[in-house]
Structures are given as structure tokens and as C-alpha cells.
Amino acid sequence: MKTFLLKFTVIVIMASALRSAQAGEKPMLPTQDTQAIQKTVTGLFDAWNRNDMKAYASFLTEDCDWINIVGMHWRGRQAVMKAHTAYLSMMFLGVKQQTLESTIDEITPNVALVILTQRMDDFTIPAGKLEKDMHDRMSLVMVKQPDGRWFIRIGHNTTIDPAAAPFDPTK
Amino acid sequence: MKTFLLKFTVIVIMASALRSAQAGEKPMLPTQDTQAIQKTVTGLFDAWNRNDMKAYASFLTEDCDWINIVGMHWRGRQAVMKAHTAYLSMMFLGVKQQTLESTIDEITPNVALVILTQRMDDFTIPAGKLEKDMHDRMSLVMVKQPDGRWFIRIGHNTTIDPAAAPFDPTK
Numbered sequence: 001m002k003t004f005l006l007k008f009t010v011i012v013i014m015a016s017a018l019r020s021a022q023a024g025e026k027p028m029l030p031t032q033d034t035q036a037i038q039k040t041v042t043g044l045f046d047a048w049n050r051n052d053m054k055a056y057a058s059f060l061t062e063d064c065d066w067i068n069i070v071g072m073h074w075r076g077r078q079a080v081m082k083a084h085t086a087y088l089s090m091m092f093l094g095v096k097q098q099t100l101e102s103t104i105d106e107i108t109p110n111v112a113l114v115i116l117t118q119r120m121d122d123f124t125i126p127a128g129k130l131e132k133d134m135h136d137r138m139s140l141v142m143v144k145q146p147d148g149r150w151f152i153r154i155g156h157n158t159t160i161d162p163a164a165a166p167f168d169p170t171k
Numbered sequence: 172m173k174t175f176l177l178k179f180t181v182i183v184i185m186a187s188a189l190r191s192a193q194a195g196e197k198p199m200l201p202t203q204d205t206q207a208i209q210k211t212v213t214g215l216f217d218a219w220n221r222n223d224m225k226a227y228a229s230f231l232t233e234d235c236d237w238i239n240i241v242g243m244h245w246r247g248r249q250a251v252m253k254a255h256t257a258y259l260s261m262m263f264l265g266v267k268q269q270t271l272e273s274t275i276d277e278i279t280p281n282v283a284l285v286i287l288t289q290r291m292d293d294f295t296i297p298a299g300k301l302e303k304d305m306h307d308r309m310s311l312v313m314v315k316q317p318d319g320r321w322f323i324r325i326g327h328n329t330t331i332d333p334a335a336a337p338f339d340p341t342k
Binding site for chain 2: 063065067068069070071072073074075079082083085086087103105107108110111113115117125126127135136137139141143153154156157158159160161163164165167168169170
């Protein structure tokens with residue numbers, strides 16, 4: 001009987017986890033998770049704007065992946081931070097970013113998707129071109145930690161091309 | 172005692188799920204999940220290359236998000252497919268893509284991260300410019316379905332800028 005109950009419990013929990021991951025539903029995260037996610041996202045961009053790379057790193061999982069606006073792919077927090085630290089000491093030194101829009105969605109109870117529209121201060125790329133009023137679209141996949149905080153497992157960023165926007169087939 | 176065992180089981184399972192999501196570990200997906208993920212990814216690009224948008228849609232969750240290479244954000248399978256169907260009837264008509272590199276990582280037992288490097292056939296954007304030999308970096312976050320298949324919850328794509336590549340601080 002005990003074995004049966006244990007197996008049943010396992011099945012119920014797994015089915016529940018799968019159900020929330022299934023197509024067609026919009027599961028809602030508990031308020032405390034949404035708040036914890038918002039805290040991480042706010043903390044991340046505050047850390048960028050203060051150029052505090054130690055704080056920035058504290059919001060990433062150790063196995064974090066990152067894809068930046070020119071398609072570079074960095075694997076692991078150490079590589080992600082090496083790249084960010086380098087860019088924030090040159091191209092992005094003093095360049096702040098501002099969140100214009102954001103959505104938070106549950107993927108499973110322990111994994112969430114955050115999509116942000118960001119605006120960057122003007123900056124000059126290494127090849128010399130001035131980037132003015134750049135907007136970008138960032139996705140963050142976040143994972144709940146045992147202490148209730150949510151860390152970033154992957155950050156992926158793409159520049160919004162204002163010339164392409166009028167051709168969006170869904171608009 | 173039964174209640175204790177049930178609670179204990181719940182705790183052990185939740186702790187295990189959280190542990191595998193935690194920083195610092197590289198959990199491994201079971202082979203059958205890796206194979207199911209590969210099948211979806213192969214199926215997705217086969218569907219693109221055959222311009223079979225019904226097949227393409229079959230690999231997306233109903234709540235799928237998509238961010239394309241110019242930063243457009245589509246929410247929901249219906250919007251994602253409306254956009255893909257439009258682009259594959261004009262700009263991407265007959266334009267094939269090829270996977271050059273891919274990685275698959277477990278995020279949790281039911282959520283995986285796939286990162287791909289793709290090469291596109293030459294195509295002309297609506298504004299008239301010819302895009303030659305474009306490479307892009309795509310991330311797919313995939314969710315296990317109750318029947319064992321893995322569907323795409325978010326696709327995000329960024330053009331790789333070959334002029335920027337020499338400035339990668341991690342290389």
C-alpha cells in the first residue's frame with residue numbers, strides 16, 4: 001500500500017508538472033515567484049547601469065548561456081562575465097539601458113520566460129559606427145533556485161530593426 | 172506514517188527537480204529525450220526547407236513565443252505561423268537553411284535549451300538589400316509533452332555579424 005501510494009504520488013506530481021508545461025495553457029506563477037523574477041531582472045539592469053559586474057554575475061546560473069546582439073555565443077557564467085566586463089570597460093562604458101516593456105510567463109513552475117524591450121544610450125561599436133537610439137528585444141529564461149530566488153539560465157538579445165518593423169506580417 | 176512518507180516523497184522529488192535546475196551542475200537528459208529533441212529540431216528545419224507550414228506549426232506549443240532576426244516578437248503559435256507563412260511565401264520562398272552546429276542542454280527534466288548555428292541561402296529583404304551567406308544563432312527552449320515529444324516554447328534568432336566576430340572578448 002505504501003509503495004502504491006508513493007508511486008501514485010510520483011505520478012500525480014509528474015503529471016502536474018507536465019500538464020503545466022503542455023501546449024494550450026497559460027499557467028500563472030505565484031505572486032512571490034513573479035516578484036522574485038522582477039527583483040532579478042531589475043537587479044540585473046541596475047547592475048549594468050552601475051557597471052557593477054560582480055552584482056551582474058550574481059544573477060546568472062553557473063552554466064548560463066548568452067547570445068548577444070551580433071550573434072556571439074558565450075557558454076558558462078565565467079565566459080559571459082568576461083565578455084560583459086570587457087564590453088562595459090569600452091564600447092558600453094557609461095552606456096545605460098532602460099526597460100520599456102516586459103512580459104513574464106511560466107514555462108513550468110521552476111522555469112520562466114521573460115521578454116523585454118530595451119532602449120540603449122547611444123554608443124560606438126569597435127568598427128567605429130555610432131549606434132543611435134538602439135532598441136533591442138531580449139529573452140531571459142530563468143530558473144528557480146532552492147532558496148526561492150530566480151537566476152538567468154540564458155540571455156538572448158536581438159537589435160530591433162526599425163526599417164523592418166513596417167513589414168511585420170502580424171501587424 | 173503514510174502522510175510522512177508522502178510528504179517526504181514530495182520533498183525529495185521537488186528538491187531533485189530544483190537541484191538539477193541549480194547553478195553549477197550540467198545535468199544530462201536521458202538518451203530518449205535527447206533523441207526526441209533532435210527529432211523535433213530536424214523536423215522543424217525539414218518543414219522549413221519543404222515550405223510545409225502545417226508541419227512547422229506542429230512542433231510549436233500553442234503559447235509559443237518567437238523573436239526573429241530583426242527583433243519582431245510574435246506571441247502564440249497562431250501569430251508565429253501567420254508571420255512564418257507570410258515570409259515563406261515571399262522573402263524566404265525557396266530559401267533553405269542548414270544547421271552547422273548545435274548543442275542540447277537540460278534546464279530541468281522537462282525543459283531543454285537548444286542553441287544552433289544556421290546558414291541561410293541568399294535572400295532579398297523587403298527593403299531590397301540582398302543578404303548573402305547569412306549565418307544566424309538561434310536558441311530554442313523546448314518543453315516535454317505528456318506523450319514524450321518535445322515542443323518549442325520559444326524560438327529566438329540573431330544574425331551573426333561577421334565584422335563583429337573578431338572583437339569577441341572570450342576568443
